[in-house]
Amino acid sequence: MPRFALKIEYDGGPFAGWQAQAGQPSVQATVEAALARLDPGFAAGARIAAAGRTDAGVHALGQVAHADLERDWDPFRLAGALNWHLKPAPVAVLAVARVDESFHARFSAIGRRYLFRLLSRRAPATHDRGRVWQVVHPLDVGAMRQAAGLLTGLHDFTTFRSTMCQAASPVKTLDRIDIQETVLPHGAEYRFHLAARSFLHNQVRSIVGTLERVGAGAWRPERVAQALAARDRAACGPVSPPHGLYLVGADYPQDPFAAGVSTPAG
Structure with missing residues (x-):
């Protein structure tokens, strides 16, 4: 077949x-x-x-x-x-x-890439409603980037995975977390780009929710390293909502779509 x-x-x-x-x-x-x-x-x-x-x-x-x-x-x-x-x-x-x-x-698959969109502004989202996580307070992107750097590499991510996760091991290598800030007329959007061979259940949403606490000033960046080292789900920050998360793509030894097959109008 x-x-x-x-x-x-x-x-x-x-x-x-x-x-x-x-x-x-x-x-x-x-x-x-x-x-x-x-x-x-x-x-x-x-x-x-x-x-x-x-x-x-x-x-x-x-x-x-x-x-x-x-x-x-x-x-x-x-x-x-x-x-x-x-x-x-x-x-x-x-x-x-x-x-x-x-x-x-x-x-x-040898890699997976995710995007998380976080909107910071007081007025409710209209065009992006249901497609971003919105907070009303400003965020410190420098502090979030500092904290994100503490999570890259090979770690035991027990703190940042769901208690219902079925993965055999909590040890994963997080290849990158890049945070892009786009200033808007009445706020800002933050795009978190994460890449790894594979992710634990709720790992991305747990990480972003924790980094948001750093950006809001509720956590100091070093507290993220302490939470990681605790290997305890209770040490994690709030889990961000699902509607800000996007599976961007999967990577393979040879891209099956490299020939550029595109679709006609549906």
Whole structure:
């Protein structure tokens, strides 16, 4: 059966997360329903696999999934057909690529990248409502960058993972945390860019929530290092809400979309 990689963008607001769940709307089930209209295997209950299982309310700019189909589609036509059948859900297939059967969206990935958007202003968000975490107080980006530097590298991230995390080990290497500040007419937006081979459950949201406390002046930067060393979930700052978080993309030894397959208008 031919295998295809799918690059998927979605607004996580209406969904209970990526993973299919009984009685709950999910991105996975939405994409599989579109595939079921095109392929007998999915009509019979075949499944897709993804690079990362985003939580309820979390968005994606470049989720990667793979699907085994009975028909050997032209990738460009498959993307267009999927986008047609995905309407009106806030899900779009950005690219499709034919891949070798050894490719696995999750297990072949060697890196994952996330973005978290934090808006600081008093007036409520309008255009970005549901797509940023908003606070009304100003933030010190220098202090947040100082604290973020204490978290990069190889560490035991027990403090910064959910108690429901199923990862075998809390030890992860956080390759980078970059914080970009954009001054706005009535406030500022802070974009946190994080990259690692893999992340623990709630790790990004736990880190950003803690860094926000540093930016607000409630924590000194060195307290973040103390929290990390504590290896205790109780030492973590507040967990930021899911609607500011975006899965930007997954990295592979060879980019399956390097040929630049793009979609026709859906």
